[in-house]
Amino acid sequence: MEKEDGLPDKLVGRLVSHLKRHLLWDSLLIFFPPLVVFFYVGVFLYRSALIPQQALIFAAAIAVGVAWLMAILRYRPMAPTARLAARLIDDRVQGKDRFVTLATIDPAAFASFLVARLRHEAAGLLHRTDLRKDFPYRLKRSFFASLIGSLVSVLLFHLILEIGPYFAPRGPAGKELALIARELSRVPRFSELARSVEALAVRLREPGRSSQERSLIQNALAKVEAQLAAEQAQGGSLRALLSRAADALRGLEQGDDGSQEEKAGGGLKSNLPEQGGDRRKAGQGGEGEGEAGVTLSDSKDPQGGKSAEKGTQEAGKRGAGKEQGLGDRPGKDKEKRSDIGGMAKGEVQGKGTKDQGEEIPRGATPDRFLQPGEQAEKGVKGARFVSVQLPEEEAGGSMGEGRSGKGRGLRPKVPVSNVPLRRPDSPGVPSEKQPLPLEYRALIR
Amino acid sequence: MELEKFRDLFDLLEAEIKKIIVGHEEVVRKTLIAFFAGGHVLLEGVPGLGKTLLIKCMSRALGLSFKRVQFTPDLMPSDIVGTQVLTEGDGRREFHFKKGPIFAQVILADEINRATPKTQSAVLEAMEERQVTVFGESYPLESPFMLLATQNPIELEGTYPLPEAQLDRFFFKLMVSSPSPEELREILHRTTGAGSNEATRVLPDNGAELISEMKRLLRQVIIAPPIEDYVVRLVHATQPTGHKGGAAVSEVKEYLRFGSSPRGAQAIILGAKGNALAEGRVHVSYEDIESVLYPSLRHRLILNFQAEAENIGPDQILAAVIKKVPRD
Numbered sequence: 001m002e003k004e005d006g007l008p009d010k011l012v013g014r015l016v017s018h019l020k021r022h023l024l025w026d027s028l029l030i031f032f033p034p035l036v037v038f039f040y041v042g043v044f045l046y047r048s049a050l051i052p053q054q055a056l057i058f059a060a061a062i063a064v065g066v067a068w069l070m071a072i073l074r075y076r077p078m079a080p081t082a083r084l085a086a087r088l089i090d091d092r093v094q095g096k097d098r099f100v101t102l103a104t105i106d107p108a109a110f111a112s113f114l115v116a117r118l119r120h121e122a123a124g125l126l127h128r129t130d131l132r133k134d135f136p137y138r139l140k141r142s143f144f145a146s147l148i149g150s151l152v153s154v155l156l157f158h159l160i161l162e163i164g165p166y167f168a169p170r171g172p173a174g175k176e177l178a179l180i181a182r183e184l185s186r187v188p189r190f191s192e193l194a195r196s197v198e199a200l201a202v203r204l205r206e207p208g209r210s211s212q213e214r215s216l217i218q219n220a221l222a223k224v225e226a227q228l229a230a231e232q233a234q235g236g237s238l239r240a241l242l243s244r245a246a247d248a249l250r251g252l253e254q255g256d257d258g259s260q261e262e263k264a265g266g267g268l269k270s271n272l273p274e275q276g277g278d279r280r281k282a283g284q285g286g287e288g289e290g291e292a293g294v295t296l297s298d299s300k301d302p303q304g305g306k307s308a309e310k311g312t313q314e315a316g317k318r319g320a321g322k323e324q325g326l327g328d329r330p331g332k333d334k335e336k337r338s339d340i341g342g343m344a345k346g347e348v349q350g351k352g353t354k355d356q357g358e359e360i361p362r363g364a365t366p367d368r369f370l371q372p373g374e375q376a377e378k379g380v381k382g383a384r385f386v387s388v389q390l391p392e393e394e395a396g397g398s399m400g401e402g403r404s405g406k407g408r409g410l411r412p413k414v415p416v417s418n419v420p421l422r423r424p425d426s427p428g429v430p431s432e433k434q435p436l437p438l439e440y441r442a443l444i445r
Numbered sequence: 446m447e448l449e450k451f452r453d454l455f456d457l458l459e460a461e462i463k464k465i466i467v468g469h470e471e472v473v474r475k476t477l478i479a480f481f482a483g484g485h486v487l488l489e490g491v492p493g494l495g496k497t498l499l500i501k502c503m504s505r506a507l508g509l510s511f512k513r514v515q516f517t518p519d520l521m522p523s524d525i526v527g528t529q530v531l532t533e534g535d536g537r538r539e540f541h542f543k544k545g546p547i548f549a550q551v552i553l554a555d556e557i558n559r560a561t562p563k564t565q566s567a568v569l570e571a572m573e574e575r576q577v578t579v580f581g582e583s584y585p586l587e588s589p590f591m592l593l594a595t596q597n598p599i600e601l602e603g604t605y606p607l608p609e610a611q612l613d614r615f616f617f618k619l620m621v622s623s624p625s626p627e628e629l630r631e632i633l634h635r636t637t638g639a640g641s642n643e644a645t646r647v648l649p650d651n652g653a654e655l656i657s658e659m660k661r662l663l664r665q666v667i668i669a670p671p672i673e674d675y676v677v678r679l680v681h682a683t684q685p686t687g688h689k690g691g692a693a694v695s696e697v698k699e700y701l702r703f704g705s706s707p708r709g710a711q712a713i714i715l716g717a718k719g720n721a722l723a724e725g726r727v728h729v730s731y732e733d734i735e736s737v738l739y740p741s742l743r744h745r746l747i748l749n750f751q752a753e754a755e756n757i758g759p760d761q762i763l764a765a766v767i768k769k770v771p772r773d
Contacts, residue, residue: 083671083773084773087773097728097729097730097731097732098728100669100671100672101667101669101728101729101730104669104670104671105667105669105670110665111665114448114665114666117448117727118727118728121727
């Protein structure tokens, strides 16, 4: 009988432990989805080489600590008391507050025979409850709210990742290349490739671009493309990474051309917005000849080349087309003129890779440039660019103007190069052909 | 005393009274609870509902001396407590105290609100101190002592409503309602036939001793601290200004001038203990508290003019209090 009389107190104690476990689970589960999201974001950023491994580990440790602390802070004030547990048992077994009374009284303050009787009565009700059945664990609404909030956070994170680059300013030219190199270095079979890309990225951090760096870019691009082709043939899972590397190198290669021409002061800057998925589109360039001339480039296939670039070029076309439409308005024309002037002053130093929203007309050099005022046989229908060959005297008069932005000479009417123009077909010479949107035709005349 | 013995005696008393009184189970039970808790009861109901009969039956069943005082406007205090009378014997004249009806163990103060306040106050000392003082000399009352007063809610002309101080001395105020048709049929059957209409004594010869043991047991009943806290919250909730100027229950704020005194809380706890014993338990539950809340507090709430105008009674306010005060 004495043994039986101790059971009500034990049952209350067991229920308290049971409820404490429930509460602990609740607290942990509330903070679990945000923690998972945090890890996911961390690993994502790490795999994208945006954060180093040490930072990831440190942040993960801090996050686990904070989540644990929050769970404890939530758990402590809500920890169930014996009184609460006793009340729950009373409700369950219809104990008429026997368990509450037993759990809260000081037995010494009451007649022992009455307390013993109360314990006995409570013990007689124990068979009416089973803690596991009557108090099962159920996921609380707070957990579901946390889960939904976390999922929304993940979606927002990806959304920001997608749209962020359209708003965020770009970093230096070699930065992305360095990040890609770091990602590549995690794959053992790409370690050599990673080293060469990393070396290139280091060199690109220094201002100025020599022909040696350009050849390095071309070499790296060739390696990456070869690797990409091999990967595609094998159906490997790292095609996306290699494609990114190839895009970045291609962008640098083309941007390098642009920046080289900017250095020469002959580049015309377009204010076209970026279109399509490729952020690394080519810069503008001009092609110099001994005498002034104009040629038209067909927009149908300005690249005349690689299928891999086709999508990029198509997107570029769309952007250019849009811009051209806008250009019909006088206000827009004015804007563009001021843009040209700004470029001539070199205010946009280093934008060779950044503002590459226009496609570069490629293809064979025309047999002959049109003379000023001369009309093309087919007119300008279907053409999107005119390539302008600047006269030597104009080029010579623009010394000091250009990329550095510190020129002291008179501002030319049209942007001109500050380097002697060479024949475009001479080896190792960057293209100096300047794609010029049609709306600038008036300038040329 | 064992719980079983208490319960047996209580059940016997209840059954004996119910032999005479038809219906009014709650009134009978609460009256017995008040008796064992050592309190006095104010019964309110229209004439002819059996209030006086109930009290007579109870005193008879308990085997206690019983006196009835019909309160009228010309009733004097000395008519209740007694007076000094001059007696002559052995050639000497002496004043002797002649005890009044208050010296019985069970007193029925019938229509107590018809006497003047001066007379009404004559029973105050007896109710609280269990003694009366006449010409500077105190006379203890017999134990157990219980005063049961009745008052008529109608015919209020020429009455003197009991002062708050006196109302507060009543443990319970019980409302005697009209019988249902079935009860009325049973009343007619019992009272118009040839059968006896008198209760018999239930308690043995040592009844006073037993009663005192039962009273002791009632005070030993276990009450948990959370339940005591609940009583405290309930009583505080009847204060129109709230606890420490805090917000009170809106009905209380709107319709009460004054809330319950600490005597109200004492009455709730003792009444709840009696209720628990009557139900065969040795501990007080929340239900016990709520079952005795109305008789314990309804006469301790002082209504304001708005409540009178809107015909709001204390029971409605107490219902709101129970509803709005949480148990935990």
